[in-house]
Amino acid sequence: MARALINVPAKAAKGEIIEIKTLISHPMETGFRVTFNGTLIPRDIINTFRVTYNGVEIFAAELSSAMAANPFITFTTLATESGTLEFHWAGDNGFSVTETATLVVE
Amino acid sequence: MNRLAACLVFAASLSLSVPVGAQSDLAPSERKSSYEMMGAQSRSMQDDDMANPAMLSVLDGEALWRKPAGEDKKSCADCHGDARQSMRGMAARYPSYDVAAQRVVDLEERINLCQAREQKSEAFGRETKDMLALSAYLALQSRGMPIAPSQNAALERSIERGRAAYFQRQGQLNLSCANCHDDNWSRKLGGATIPQGHPTGYPIYRLEWNGVGSLQRRLRNCLTGMRAQVHGLGAAELTDLEAYLMWRARGMIMDAPGVRP
CATH class of the missing domain: 1.10.760.10 (Cytochrome c-like domain)
Structure with missing residues (x-):
C-alpha cells in the first residue's frame, strides 16, 4: 500500500497564499533499467497528480520516467473558502491513490 | 599496462594516506x-518530516509495531507497549550484547531475534522493506538522544x-x-x-x-x-x-x- 504524507495548514485567512506539501511512496521505476541477467525492468511510475479544492482543479502535474522515487510535490494556492482538498495520484499498473485534507478559512 | 595501473593505485593510496600507521x-x-x-x-x-522520504518508512514501521504476527498473534506493542516511551533511546544503545544469544547483536538482529523468540513469527530478514521500516520507526524514538x-x-x-x-x-x-x-x-x-x-x-x-x-x-x-x-x-x-x-x-x-x- 502506498503511503502518502500531506501537509495543509489547518487554518488560513481568506485570501492568504498557503503552501501545500505532498509526499508519496512509489518506486518510480524508470523502465530503462535492466536486472543482473539483462532483462528489462518494466516501467512503473506515477503518471499524473491532480488536486481539487472543493471540486475545482487547482493543481495538476504529469510525471515522467526521469523522476526520483517517492515524489515530493509542493505548490501554493489561494485560500478562498473552507472545504476539502482532494489529492489524486494515478500511474502504471493501475496505481491509484486518493487522499483528502480539510482546510478551514476564517 | 599492469605496471601503470599498479603505479596509479600506489599513487592514489599515497595521496590518501597521511599518518601511516596512526591508530589514534x-x-x-x-x-x-x-x-x-x-x-x-x-x-x-x-x-x-514532510519532505524526508524516510518518514514514509516510519509510517510503515508504526503499523508493523501494532500488527499481530506469529503463532500467538502477538504484536510488538502487546509486549512493549507504546514505542514512544518503551523504545526511547533504545537504538542509541545498539549494537548490544544479547544474553540469550550470547553474542553482540545490532538492532536489525535484535528485531529478528525478538520475532523468533517471542513472536514466533517468520523473521523479516535484513534489508527488507519491513525490516527497514520497523528499524526506522525504532531509530526515530532515539532522535535527539546521545549515542x-x-x-x-x-x-x-x-x-x-x-x-x-x-x-x-x-x-x-x-x-x-x-x-x-x-x-x-x-x-x-x-x-x-x-x-x-x-x-x-x-x-x-x-x-x-x-x-x-x-x-x-x-x-x-x-x-x-x-x-x-x-x-x-x-x-x-x-x-x-x-x-x-x-x-x-x-x-x-x-x-x-x-x-x-
Whole structure:
C-alpha cells in the first residue's frame, strides 16, 4: 500500500497564499533499467497528480520516467473558502491513490 | 599496462594516506556528524518530516509495531507497549550484547531475534522493506538522544575487533577505513565530501539509493569501493564494525532517520 504524507495548514485567512506539501511512496521505476541477467525492468511510475479544492482543479502535474522515487510535490494556492482538498495520484499498473485534507478559512 | 595501473593505485593510496600507521581515534572535539557536512538542501530535506522520504518508512514501521504476527498473534506493542516511551533511546544503545544469544547483536538482529523468540513469527530478514521500516520507526524514538553504548565485556571485545578492522588496510586499493574517514574527511572523493563516518542517522534515506538502507548496507558499499572482501549481511565482522563506529560516535546526537546524498 502506498503511503502518502500531506501537509495543509489547518487554518488560513481568506485570501492568504498557503503552501501545500505532498509526499508519496512509489518506486518510480524508470523502465530503462535492466536486472543482473539483462532483462528489462518494466516501467512503473506515477503518471499524473491532480488536486481539487472543493471540486475545482487547482493543481495538476504529469510525471515522467526521469523522476526520483517517492515524489515530493509542493505548490501554493489561494485560500478562498473552507472545504476539502482532494489529492489524486494515478500511474502504471493501475496505481491509484486518493487522499483528502480539510482546510478551514476564517 | 599492469605496471601503470599498479603505479596509479600506489599513487592514489599515497595521496590518501597521511599518518601511516596512526591508530589514534578521532578526538571527540574534532567529531562532526555527516549531517553537519551535508549541503543546505539535503539538510532541509531531513529537517522537514514532510519532505524526508524516510518518514514514509516510519509510517510503515508504526503499523508493523501494532500488527499481530506469529503463532500467538502477538504484536510488538502487546509486549512493549507504546514505542514512544518503551523504545526511547533504545537504538542509541545498539549494537548490544544479547544474553540469550550470547553474542553482540545490532538492532536489525535484535528485531529478528525478538520475532523468533517471542513472536514466533517468520523473521523479516535484513534489508527488507519491513525490516527497514520497523528499524526506522525504532531509530526515530532515539532522535535527539546521545549515542550511548552499554558497558559489557563482550561488547568491548566486539568494539576492539571492529577497531582493528577499521584501521586495517585491506582490499586491492590497500586502504583502511581510517585512511578516508580519519585522515581525509571533509575532502572530496569523486565529487562527494568524505564524512567522518559517524552512524548517527541510520537507517538512512540515501538519495543515491532512491530508498532507505541500513548501516550494514552502507558498510558493504564502502568495502566494495575499497575493493576489499565484502562481508555478507549480518556477518559478525560487520556487527563488530558497527559496534566500533557507534562507540567512536558515543555522545553524538542521533538524527535518525537521516537523509544522506
